[in-house]
Amino acid sequence: MAKVAVTGAAGFLGSNLVEFLVSRRETVAGLDNLSTGRLENLRSVWHRRGFTFRRADLARSSTLPRAEKYYHLASPASPPAYQRDPISTLLVNSTGTHRVLEAARRADARVLIASTSEVYGDATVHPQSERYWGNVNPIGVRSCYDEGKRFSEALAVAYRRSYGLDVRIARIFNTYGPRMDPADGRVISNFVVQGLRGEPLTIYGDGTQTRSFCYVADLVAGLDRLMEAPKEVPTPMNLGNPAEVPIRRVAELVAVALRIPLRFNYRPLPEDDPKQRCPDIGLARQHLGWTPTVGLEAGLPSTVASLRVALAGKPRTRPRRSKRLKGWVT
Numbered sequence: 537m538a539k540v541a542v543t544g545a546a547g548f549l550g551s552n553l554v555e556f557l558v559s560r561r562e563t564v565a566g567l568d569n570l571s572t573g574r575l576e577n578l579r580s581v582w583h584r585r586g587f588t589f590r591r592a593d594l595a596r597s598s599t600l601p602r603a604e605k606y607y608h609l610a611s612p613a614s615p616p617a618y619q620r621d622p623i624s625t626l627l628v629n630s631t632g633t634h635r636v637l638e639a640a641r642r643a644d645a646r647v648l649i650a651s652t653s654e655v656y657g658d659a660t661v662h663p664q665s666e667r668y669w670g671n672v673n674p675i676g677v678r679s680c681y682d683e684g685k686r687f688s689e690a691l692a693v694a695y696r697r698s699y700g701l702d703v704r705i706a707r708i709f710n711t712y713g714p715r716m717d718p719a720d721g722r723v724i725s726n727f728v729v730q731g732l733r734g735e736p737l738t739i740y741g742d743g744t745q746t747r748s749f750c751y752v753a754d755l756v757a758g759l760d761r762l763m764e765a766p767k768e769v770p771t772p773m774n775l776g777n778p779a780e781v782p783i784r785r786v787a788e789l790v791a792v793a794l795r796i797p798l799r800f801n802y803r804p805l806p807e808d809d810p811k812q813r814c815p816d817i818g819l820a821r822q823h824l825g826w827t828p829t830v831g832l833e834a835g836l837p838s839t840v841a842s843l844r845v846a847l848a849g850k851p852r853t854r855p856r857r858s859k860r861l862k863g864w865v866t
């Protein structure tokens with residue numbers, strides 16, 4: 537029996553989480569439909585004992601292993617990626633979440649649902665605490681992701697109320713670090729890639745809008761603590777770095793990390809782009825003893841190094857030996 541199942545295992549967050557779990561000698565089953573995830577992200581764990589992988593599209597098939605713990609991370613997560621395929625985004629966060637919750641119910645397992653700060657939409661309350669219900673445009677260009685994640689949350693708590701299922705919901709704020717996809721269109725990967733190519737950095741709007749960026753190792757530690765916490769832990773719970781930065785400042789920090797002169801290319805602000813975002817992480821501090829430790833200046837060099845390698849060449853995409861798929865039920 538696979539002990540831990542991770543959906544979205546080949547993505548940025550998923551692969552960092554899998555690496556962390558495998559290094560702790562957990563038995564991990566990863567699945568991903570590879571729409572935005574890349575097998576290359578799993579290179580460091582591919583041949584490790586106790587790791588299996590299956591390509592599966594949760595929105596369209598119910599291929600899930602039996603496990604004791606399920607992390608449901610599968611979903612496109614960058615605005616250009618989820619807006620490219622809004623229907624699949626909605627389906628993986630509805631049908632896909634349903635399949636994960638059903639598998640967990642049958643296995644009497646624990647589930648962690650990866651939700652998002654996007655459930656707060658263009659927030660009118662600042663910083664955002666879990667008590668705030670959000671300001672989401674239900675038919676806007678971001679709604680496939682925002683409402684998909686809100687539905688996921690609603691379904692997860694319905695399973696807890698109806699079946700007593702042990703569910704935890706992490707509202708994940710902007711995260712960055714090694715294995716970001718150079719092409720996924722997020723602000724930090726865009727700035728680093730543009731800087732490495734000698735292009736000006738694209739600032740959307742006037743760059744005064746804010747975000748709070750959490751280094752991926754901090755985030756993974758938070759996910760693990762939330763999963764390992766007692767069943768009574770409050771949920772949903774914000775996970776993110778509370779240091780709030782205007783986007784223009786992010787550009788300056790990236791320019792410093794790359795040692796390049798600062799040049800901007802101003803572009804229109806995308807529709808429904810939130811103006812301010814910053815997590816209140818009081819609950820995570822109190823109940824998980826978790827607080828991020830890596831600031832942007834400290835986290836950018838490894839992010840730059842990883843993006844530099846990704847840009848330098850197209851590495852072999854599929855690690856060589858195929859994996860045995862013991863313990864999978866389809």
Ligand code: UDP
Binds near residue numbers: 615727738740741747
């Ligand atoms: N942004 C930007 N330049 C870029 C990409 C993004 O100025 O090349 C801005 C974007 O408009 C938003 C912020 O940076 O205000 C964060 O964008 P991202 O796509 O990383 O994530 P979001 O928090 O909007 O989901």
